[in-house]
Amino acid sequence: MSLTNTLLKLFDYTMPFSTLTKLMGRLAEAKMGKISAFLIRDFIKAYHINLEECQKTDPASYATFNEFFIRKLKKDARPIADKCLGISPVDGTIGACGTITAGRLIQAKGIDYSFKALMGGDSKDCAPFENGKFATLYLSPSNYHRVHMPIDATLVKTIHIPGRHFPVGKRNTSHMPGLYTANERLVCIFETQDGPFCLIFVGAAIVGSIHTSWSGTVKRRKGLGIKYYEPDQYSFLKGEEIGYFCFGSTVICMWPESFGDFTDNIVEGTPIRMGQPLCR
Numbered sequence: 001m002s003l004t005n006t007l008l009k010l011f012d013y014t015m016p017f018s019t020l021t022k023l024m025g026r027l028a029e030a031k032m033g034k035i036s037a038f039l040i041r042d043f044i045k046a047y048h049i050n051l052e053e054c055q056k057t058d059p060a061s062y063a064t065f066n067e068f069f070i071r072k073l074k075k076d077a078r079p080i081a082d083k084c085l086g087i088s089p090v091d092g093t094i095g096a097c098g099t100i101t102a103g104r105l106i107q108a109k110g111i112d113y114s115f116k117a118l119m120g121g122d123s124k125d126c127a128p129f130e131n132g133k134f135a136t137l138y139l140s141p142s143n144y145h146r147v148h149m150p151i152d153a154t155l156v157k158t159i160h161i162p163g164r165h166f167p168v169g170k171r172n173t174s175h176m177p178g179l180y181t182a183n184e185r186l187v188c189i190f191e192t193q194d195g196p197f198c199l200i201f202v203g204a205a206i207v208g209s210i211h212t213s214w215s216g217t218v219k220r221r222k223g224l225g226i227k228y229y230e231p232d233q234y235s236f237l238k239g240e241e242i243g244y245f246c247f248g249s250t251v252i253c254m255w256p257e258s259f260g261d262f263t264d265n266i267v268e269g270t271p272i273r274m275g276q277p278l279c280r
Contacts, residue, residue, distance in 0.1 A: 001098070001214070001257070006062055009150050016143065020168070022213060025115070027224060028162045030237060031063050032140070032178075035273065036062075036063070036064055036065055037059065039057055039065050039216055040059050040062055040065060040068045041067070043065070043069075043141075044059060045140035045203045047141060048142070049142065053073050053074055053076065053099075054071045054072065054074075054077075055071070055072045055073065055074055056071065068147065069145060069246060070145055070211075070244045070245075071144075072146065072247060073146075075172065075245055078091075078144075078273060078274045078275040079275055080091045080238060080239040080275045081275060081277045082278055082279070083148055083276035083277075084263055084279065084280050085151060085194070085259060085260065085279050085280050086150040086151040086197070086237065086253075086255065086259075086277075086278045086279040087145050087148075087150050087152065087238060087274070087275050087276060087277060087278050088137065088234050088240070088272045088273065088274055088275065088276050089137070089148045089149065089150045089199060089242075089251055089253065089270070089274060090137050090139055090143070090144070090145075090146075090147055090148070090251050090272075090274050091139065091144040091273050091274050092137040092138050092139040092140070092143050092237055092250075092251070092252075092271070092272060093137070093138045093140070093144040093269065093271050094135060094136070094137060094138075094267065094268050094269065094270055094271075095131040095133075095136040095137065095138040095269075096134040096135075096136040096268060097133070097134065097136065097262060097266055097268055098134065099131060099132070099133060099134075100115055100129055100130055100131060100132050100134055100254065101131065103115045103116055103126065103130070104135050104260040105118065105136075105180075105252075107136075107179060107180065108234075112219070113158055113179070113180060114269050115129070115130075115205075116180060117181040118181050118185070118187075118191055118252070119178055119187055119198075120159040120187055120224055120226075121159050121224075122159075124157070125157075125187070125189065127261070128195065128196045128256050129198060129254045129255070129256055130147060130195070130257075131257045132254060132255050132256040132257045132259065133254065133255055133257075133259070133279065134252060134253065134254045135252070135253045135254075135262070136180075136251075136252045136264065137250065137252070137253070137272065138249075138250050138252060138254050139249050139250065139251070141247060144246040145240055145244050145246070145273075146243070146276065147199075147201065147241070147242055147243045147244060147245070147251060148217065148239050148240060148241050148242060148274050148275075149161050149221070149236040149237065149238055149239065149240045149241075150197070150199065150241050150253060151190075151192050151197055151238050152192060152193070152235075152236070152237055152238050153190035153191060153192045153197055153235070153236055154190060154192075154194070154222075154231065154232055154233075154234065154235045154236075155188065155189075155214065155233065155234040155235075156189050156190060156191050156228070156229060157188075157189045157226070157228050157229065158187065158188050158189070158215075158225075158226070158229075159186070159187040159189075159224060159225070159226050160183055160186050160187075160218055160221065160224065160225035160226075160229045161184065161185050161186075161221060161224060162183075162215045162220060162221055162223070163181075163182055163184040163185065163203070164182050164183055164184070167186075167190075169232065171243060176240075178277070180202055180250070180252065181204055183203050183204060184202075184203035184210070185200055185201060185202045185203060186201040186210050186218055187200050188200065188212075188242075190236075194257050194258065194259055195255075195259065196255075196256065197253075197254070197255050197259075198252075198253070198255070199242075199251060199252070199253055199254075200251065200252040200253075200254075201218075201243065201245070201249070201251060202249055202250040202252060203249060204249045208243075209246050210243065210245060210249075211244050211245075211246070212242060212243040213241060213242050213243055214229075214234045215227075215243075216241075219229070219233060222251075237274075239274075239275060243266065253278065255279060256279065259279055260279060260280050261279070261280060262278065262280075263277035263278060263279060264279065265277055265280050
């Protein structure tokens with residue numbers, strides 16, 4: 001490991017990211033009038049946000065920074081691809097994609113990590129996905145931050161795994177081994193007509209919260225939080241919203257080998273939009 005990477009790693013481990021995340025979350029939720037309005041306008045300018053695709057196009061109509069950050073889009077802003085098995089659940093960048101091999105997933109060039117650790121430690125949850133495919137989708141602050149269902153499916157189980165809040169941008173993924181197994185995450189296991197499908201919300205620095213449509217904001221805890229759901233208790237159609245992040249983060253999708261391969265547009269390092277093809 002280079003001296004630069006060693007210093008970056010030391011910085012990340014000593015910075016109180018969880019505390020900063022909590023404080024920033026409160027600030028983003030506060031109604032601060034002109035201050036909130038200034039922050040929103042500045043953010044729009046800095047990240048070149050296209051307000052014309054949003055349901056509310058006037059920046060002044062958002063009472064808090066978070067209300068703007070988790071803005072909804074117009075119904076026709078993200079067409080849902082119908083000639084594929086699964087779609088991208090988010091707007092973002094394809095950070096990594098490949099085959100789950102010998103219980104390992106690729107984080108970045110030269111770095112892989114434990115699939116079992118990512119899933120919370122239960123081998124039974126991992127077994128259906130061995131030799132299957134995974135795609136890591138990074139959401140930058142500029143992206144639309146709502147998460148949608150990649151495929152028609154029914155929720156079976158969730159596993160909330162408490163952890164740190166390290167940044168998940170390219171700099172960290174390239175120098176911090178096991179990053180995704182260190183951060184807070186919510187593992188969501190679904191059942192489809194073709195078998196199981198897994199979607200993981202990964203928290204990160206300055207992410208105020210992970211929110212799902214079935215249980216609201218995920219509360220911080222000590223130890224694993226495991227929940228099972230009755231058949232058809234929560235069923236979703238492809239493209240239906242299932243949650244959101246407050247600020248940038250990552251979603252990881254996984255499916256069994258029997259599902260098939262990636263669609264041709266899935267290339268590491270390229271942008272993708274919610275609704276575009278992911279797997280066939």
